[in-house]
Amino acid sequence: MTVIAFVIGIVVLVVGLAVSIAVHELGHLAPAKAFGVRVGQYMIGFGPTLWSRRKGETEYGFKALPLGGYISMAGMYPPSPAERERAEAGQPARKTRFFSTMVQEARMANDETLGDDDRVFYKLPVWKRVVIMLGGPFMNLVMAVLLFTILFSGIGVQTATTTVAAVSTCVPADDASDCTATDPAAPAAAAGFEAGDVIVSVDGTSVADFAEASAIIQDSPGQSIAVVVERDGATETLTLVPAAREVNGEEVGFAGITSQVDYVRQPVWTGAVAAMENTGAVIGVVAQLPVKVYDTAASLFTGADRDPNGPLSIVGAGVIAGEVAAADAPILNRVAGIIQLLASLNLALFVFNLIPLLPLDGGHIAVALWDGIKRAWAKLFSRPAPKPVDATKLVPVTFVVVILLFAMGGILIVADLVNPLSIF
Structure with missing residues (x-):
């Protein structure tokens, strides 16, 4: 593998992931703004800010670590009760345990985003809050x-088509890849198949891909079947007698045809x-x-x-x-x-x-x-x-x-x- 191609693959993935994260956060941002919530930031990544620009009340930007993203909405939680009142009154905060301190700090940080209006997340009807939070994953x-x-x-999807890629010259013994002088001629070669033929129907049944044609051939060992092919713009009918071969204890028909593989939409x-x-x-x-x-x-x-x-x-x-x-x-x-x-x-x-x-x-x-x-x-x-x-x-x-x-x-x-x- 070439180093340049390997690096390009990684870069494409990182860019694609960044776009996916950006779209995810847009899924939150669009309904939040539509419902009137104040959004302070729309950021792709975490850590130090690399670039940002304010448009209206929202700061848009990129951060150093492209491992996620976020939008900051006003009032993600209800305002904190007694502790904020104590802080505003100049009273010392109560001594708390580790997790209690974390709760207090989360409340205080949330309260800083509340402002003096009602454009806050927690006051929205339940269905609007669900729509905002569901918007990211939905995107x-x-x-x-x-x-x-x-x-x-x-x-x-890569599919074996009805176009013949190659025709075997023999029926090899024991699945060998090379033909010998004693191997019988392949049924497809004996029937007159040529590379480039497009199989239209097999035994009177129209076929859309090689799997359908192959299934009919495998079900017809030793039987004479008509195969209609398109060659140089005209149709021809070839008579094919599939050779009988044993596969997994069952007798199946073998023609000796290899199909072209192509992308089929x-x-x-x-x-x-x-x-x-x-x-x-x-x-x-x-x-x-x-x-x-x-x-x-x-x-x-x-x-x-x-x-x-x-x-x-x-x-x-x-x-x-x-x-x-x-x-x-x-x-x-x-x-x-x-x-x-x-x-x-x-x-x-x-x-x-x-x-x-x-x-x-x-x-x-x-x-x-x-x-x-x-x-x-x-x-x-x-x-x-x-x-x-x-x-x-x-x-x-x-x-x-x-x-x-x-x-x-x-x-x-x-x-x-x-x-x-x-x-x-």
């Missing part, structure tokens, strides 16, 4: 469908179907993520082969992208491979962000739904409306989740450096 799903559609309907809805089918597989991986990460960590110490269907870090995805780009294959095959990889990454972002744990989008959706259930319950029994759910109380859980995510990410990065998965 990744849209990206995956778009990429799969480009892959299957724009480029196509699929219906436009194929991309959406593929996205749905792959989503199920991704859900299976995410549901077993702790176990699979543990197995990956174990492989580092035991030297065992990693599960090819296991999770990857961005480092591992970059290695695969580099291998695809540098593979000894036609450029269209490599482009298709990169597109498929980016589509899969977007599905992973879609599913992963819906996990109902803070700080993920699914956690904010769960909080909003719980708030809605409490309000509906109070309304049903004619009780006063409850106070908004204070998600800052979940900061300790959020802290633990973040630590676990960093730990799992670190394990996968080390594994992808020391014991990487490869497409070869």
